[in-house]
Amino acid sequence: EALRDVEVRKSLEPAYTQLALNGSTGPLADERVRRAVARALDRKALAKVVLDPLGLPAVPVGSHLALSGQPAYTDGSGSLGSQDAAQAQSLLADAGWVPGGPITEKKPDKAAGAPAAKESAGGDGTYIVGQDDKPPHRATGDDPKDSEERAAQPSASEGNAGGRRQGQDGPQHTDQHPPQGGAPGAYAPRGTAAPAVASGPLAKDGKALTLRFVLPSGPGSESLRAVADRISQMLDKVGIATEISKVPDDSYFRDHIASGQYDLALYSWPSSAFPATDARPIYAKPVPAADGSLNVEQNYTRIGTDQVDQLFDQAVATLDEDESRALIRKADSRIWAQAGSIPLYQRPQLTAVRKNLVNAGSFGFRTPLYEDMGFLKKGAKAAPGPSGD
Template identity: 70%
Template sequence: MSHDGVRLRAVMRSVAFLTAGALAVPTLAACSSDNESGKPLAGQDIAPVGRDLVADGGTLNWAVDDVPETLNTFQSDADDATTRVAQAVLPAMFRLDAQGRPQRDADYLESAKVVDTEPKQVVLYKLDQRAVWSDGREIGAADFAAQWRALSGKDSAYWTARNAGYDRIEKIERGANNLEVKVTFSRPYADWKALFSPLYPKDVMGTPDAFNDGARRKLKVTAGAFGVQKIDRKDKEIVLARNPHWWGRPAKLSEIVLHAVPLDKRAAALADGTVDLAEIDPADASRIALAGRAKGTNTPLQGASASPTSKDENKNESRQKKKLSKKQRKALAKYLRQQDALRAFTVRRSFEPAYTQLALNGSEGPLADERVRRAVARALDRTALAKVVLAPLGLPAVPVGSHLALSGQAAYADNSGALGDHDTTEAQALLTDAGWVPGGPLKDKGEKAAGAAGKKGKKSDDEADSEGGSDGQYIVGEDNKDPQDHTKKHDKASGHGGDEGSKHLADGKQYDGRKVKQGGAPGAYAPKGTAAPAGAKTGVLAKDGKPLTLRFVLPSGTGSESLSAVADNISRMLEKVGIRTEITKVSDDSYFKDHIASGQYDLALYSWPASAFPATDARPIFAKPVPAADGSLNVEQNYTRVGTDQVDQLFDQAASTLDEDESAALVRKADARIWAAAGSIPLYQRPQLTAARRTVVNAGSFGFQTPVYEDMGFLKKGAKVSPSPSSGS
């Protein structure tokens, strides 16, 4: 898994600010507009062909990060591989299309719609009469009811990671016949299409023991184009076999084998034939592109940009080879053999349904003042930062304009204007207004800190842990009122917030409830045009004898090179307005658990996934932290600790509004307020690079869309596929 932005699934002008953080939000249209939503920045890159051009049979070997600990997607340790298996073998009432919007899955559903709103919301599902489990039993109301009871949150014996939406269901009953399922809600729920996707059989959901343990290592009963044939933890692979009882379009492949292959081993696994399909990092993408060139231009002696060689150049290369040691020649020979094998692959490029953000920890220190957070945001040239990562890959370098949706999704709109564009003069004015003075006097201890502030480099985890703490203030932003809808405490068994609809894209671990002080740190927005003190130079900014230095924490593992490049550029941009940074690199294993989730950072880079249901899934990420009974602070997934009552209320309204256009408008309003609070700054949509054997079709970089497993396969002999304009060759 690449740390380019560190990996989960959420993603879109002019707003006037008043003093003391009050925000005047512009009136938003009551209906969703295609102009606002736009279209995806890049389409799928999967070598699409008609099913008549796909060979019947064959095994697709597909790389995953690891063999999943559980096959139950509703448990806290579920991961991307868990999702991949569930998509292939289980029913889903709705799947996402290429624009990240939910669409009815006709293999399971004839129809699904809200049939009543008064006195309560009622959704009627009409199932396809052919839809059966692999044991021959019809899919029906009993399965829906068992999943609701398991995920409702009413029975703590079920170790669930989330219950959002299921907790609003009042009852589930059979409709007019066995093919109808009638779901009645106790409260209106706009994101009802998110429910029952995937749907597990009642055998899995029926009892706590079956839920907690029964589906972790095996799925005996399935209902998809494939079934789980074998899980081999010794050889680290999962075998999915074609389901002979599948009633939909027959799967083209006989098997899909998911192999656990670390990111830094994937080029070798591709070259030796272990896998046919694998997400890769930019370095491996360059290797594959280089391998696709003419022979004689792909040795490390020449480099990736070498041009066709002349006789003299070949002689020079030969002389260089003779100077190599025996070990070096052996390594070179191995590299060349791999490059030869990599000619059989191409790189399919798109965007992941996720964005990379700069997180600003607002719990204490300088960033507790929203003026400083806004200054950081105004100092950033987000377009330039996007170019650092995306331009070398040939992808559009367009900054993300929303925290809650990505371009193409219904809720997307660019609300970054609520904070303001890149403007170093305004950034300096905000810092001046907050009391940070250029060239101000420093205390002795501060002078030492200032001297070290500009030095960027790696520190030990012990050094990192000694700096800063999680004790401090939590931000209430626009006001100090209690939230209207108190968020639930973390489930003790799972370590997750009760309404978790999405997961952060690193280790899946949540905030563990550290002790923090209560209080707020209100800040005023500097009037537009406020200038820094006359004649002042942008140097070390100081306040009360302390320099303005922010601790910037980054992961150090494989695939983190792009993050480091982005961080270096951010540091230079901040230095221009007088903010110094200290970059600390930590191990991937401790990055989220010991630093992000526990609040041990000032600045950090990590990613959040896009969701088709932001009112539900994004709420825990931006909910205002609330004190728990034991004095700890429940931050859910809001690792910046910046939140407001207004944002919480807008999420609640959006989740309870059954008019889809009105709900999208409320989500956009919430996003404008999130921008204004400046707790997190979306930078760019994450690139998705997938190496695929050239004969593999209907698979690669899927973008938003749920993969169609039954259409994947290998191109028939003699058939041709038109190359994608974004694919590497």
């Protein structure tokens, strides 16, 4: 009742939200693992989580350096922009991460049946699920009971006989019946394809593939946390486990993103009319500083190449706008190939105004004309205009 004279005017903000992958240490230092993360994501579904409830178009962003409607925009995502669980698993296998691999872990001193995950809080209030405990999933094959259960009934992992990777199409066996001496029920019928999901956690060198996903915990971050939950589900399907760490808003960037204390994170960048200059610090190759530290500028993923830097330099040096845009598009394709950041969706822009206030609200890329803003006279009606007026 108190807000009956107020309405929300909405548009898409000149900014986009991305999934950042810290490539400085850990599993994500391997480009194949980063690419696997990208191929595991359904970016359109993630955009729908945020934009569908607002009635805004859920279109994934295809560029790091421009947004739809800007002259330099083109979708440079290539194959990394589309979901392919089987390809993601193939990339992980090529990097040495295999399902059901042995996991070296310290046996916890606690009674059987205790919860597998615990909640712990650091000095800054960090909330971590599963920290300092055993991995979220146990590798199959570590318990003798596992082999007995697998021999008694068919399972997805048994569809990988003959060295085939799980998730590949095509028949997994050439005979409907088990060979002589085989356990009944342990073989799939001819033509049965393995599902494109991992049969267990992936492991390498005795360590499970688990990524720390850092998120802000403030009341305005509900949509980010909803997106993070969906991302975790998508990664779990290809065998990548995640540990969600919710941290205070005031320490999110300072103590985690800027300092590199994360594996996965969600944050946004504004779109610029001058990407050659404004976006260069975000994607420039980190270089050692005089004191031995690493100068990353604004490149919080810590991933860069000399080639991308050269393309930015060439785009800045040329006076030909068409040539500059072509160089920016080429740089964007190289940034996609590094898979250090995955653009997800353009941020929503919401403005609450009185219904009788015209030419004010969410403008997106449009330039506000302040001289045209004002209140209608009593009884007058606003002329129809584009969304955001």
